[in-house]
Amino acid sequence: MPVLEVDNITKLYGESVAVDTLSFTIDQGETYGLLGPNGAGKTTAISMIVGVLDRDAGQVRVGGRPHSPADRRSKALIGYVPQDLALYHDISARENLRFFTKLYGMSRAAAAREIERVLEAVGLADRADDAVRTYSGGMARRLNIAIGLLHRPKLLILDEPTVGVDPQSRNAILASVRELAGEGVAILYTTHYMEEAERLCDRIGILDGGRLRAEGTRRELVGLVGEHDQVVFKVEGDPAHAVPVLEAAPGVGRVQRVEGEDGEVVAFVADARAAMTELMAAVAAGGVAVRSVEVREPDLEAVFLHLTGRALRD
Amino acid sequence: MKALAFALLGLRRFFRERTNLFFVVLMPFLMIFMMGLMFGGTSQVRLGVSGATGEPLAARLVASLGADDDVEVVRVGSRDDLVSRVERGELHAGLAIPAGYDTTLRAGGRVTLQQITRPGDIAGLTAGALIASVVPKEAAPIKAAGFAAAQGAGTFDETYRAALGSAVPGLDVKVTTTGEAVMPHGAAGFGIWAPPLLLLYTFMTALIAGVGTVENRRLGVTRRAYSTPTSAGSIVLGETLGKLVITLAQGLTVMLGSALLFGVDWGSPPGAAALVVAFILVGAGAATLLGSLMRTEAQAVSVAVILGLGLGGLGGTAVPLESFSDTMRTVAHVTPHAWAYDAFTRLVRHGAGLADILPTVALLTAAAIALFTLGAWHMHRALTR
16 A cells, blocks of 8 residues: 555646646655656645645545545654755754654653654754754754654655755765665655656656656656667777677667767667676677776656756756 | 643743843833833822921921821921932922920911922922911911910910810811712822733733744744644644743733832732733734734734734823723724723722623633634634645
């Protein structure tokens, strides 16, 4: 049974449709990314799913039970990390966390235990008693996430959690999310950073203008637009010698010698990682001396462009 | 329980800010002090008297001066001391009785009394009026006794006793009030002004406290709290509870402090406490609604100040309701201030008790509940739409 079932949810603001019949599901331990540019309707969709915004149509089920803004039992299953730093800046991280443990109805002992756990998890244990206003942007973001993890939710919803964060903190946040998914938490992750969605998500939904344009694994999405992985060989000597060798290798669609590049030959394959062993065996058997190999996978930017006719960052 | 979490955190954050400590703890005491200076203290005239110690006629004059409840007679050693103390303001006025007062009068001689006051001192003028009325009354039997003694009717002491004992018909002026006096005897100063000032101040403070609700919404904390298993009602109640405690503490501090430090009479303690609590609940309810309606803190502060001063002015906290026309008095009762003002008037000026003002307390409580409900409904709407 999916942890989250979103069925045709719709939000209207007057004549404007902010979210249009959005549907998807997330299983336990799965990370689902909602990818879309700013204004695509990601935050509106998230707000309806979390239960802080009324829907105009559609259903949401969390842990198998119907979910609505008034349903406190299903809210207890959700951890929500909003895009804004929704915390008090004039008190410490520990005080912020303690406040939210009370809202989750946790006992004093459980609260103390979970506060220490999440502080460790986000790397803020040594600054736990400092006022949040003294934190860097990245530290405040990590605290923002820690609040969502306090009650060990079954479903964690993160709305653009890495906006305005330095690379180090961003990596730490992504690592934490992967770890949580590994522990079985279902994760809904919205972002407009293509690389994050590719690195993190098992499945991705591409949202634009409030509508889900496509959904699937990165490979499935890329497949939708007929793109292939590229394995780029830099070879010693005449690259023309390498072309027939690679063309004969199993799984290779076509081979292209790159003009202007010194000794560079590109093999187009459906799945570079799967084909790599056989490709390397083929070039070795064909007597091609390889200086380096690089895998270039088609990215979601190309998919988004194909689906919407514009770039993701427009 | 969750509302309590909101309230306790709100209180902790509020008192951690030093400027807030000033406004909550020090400001009320400054206010009490200012009120005390402006309206407090005793209404008794302090009249100093020097000279003629041990002389019976002089002693009788001094006793007559002190017979009025509104006059406190203070014996002073010398005329110079009397002048000095009047100059310093320790005494409102002085009366210097020359040595040999009794001997001179008994001999039928003329005695000159010296009145000492500061120019323009209202209390000094009051003392002067008192002296001007008491001295002729005391002089009349002395003159009669002197005349009779001179006619051979007896010694001065005998004729003086006879003069004091004779009932001479005089002219009395008696003032009575029909119906209910707007300002009963003794109602003055602080007793009149303290309640409206308290109403103005506490309502304004309650409204200003509602700005915190707007801040929480802007930070996104309110919406995040609503994403937890917490109802909108608990959030609204919690947001308001902390501010309510602060405003109540302020109101009761002002009442208690002014009563202890300046002897302000707030009327029946249970009545006054119930009235203040009900009135502050209305303020807190209005603050809840304000906090749910406004989008920015600056907007909320502006509206709070305009509403606080506007409703306060209309409700009789700037100009007494008694001076309003009948039409304006009716209009004024759209404000909670006017209702509370009327109830305080009955408590402070007419000795009413809790039972007498219970309908007003009930009305204010109902208004508070209506405002809370409206505020909670709008907060829920603001969160989910």
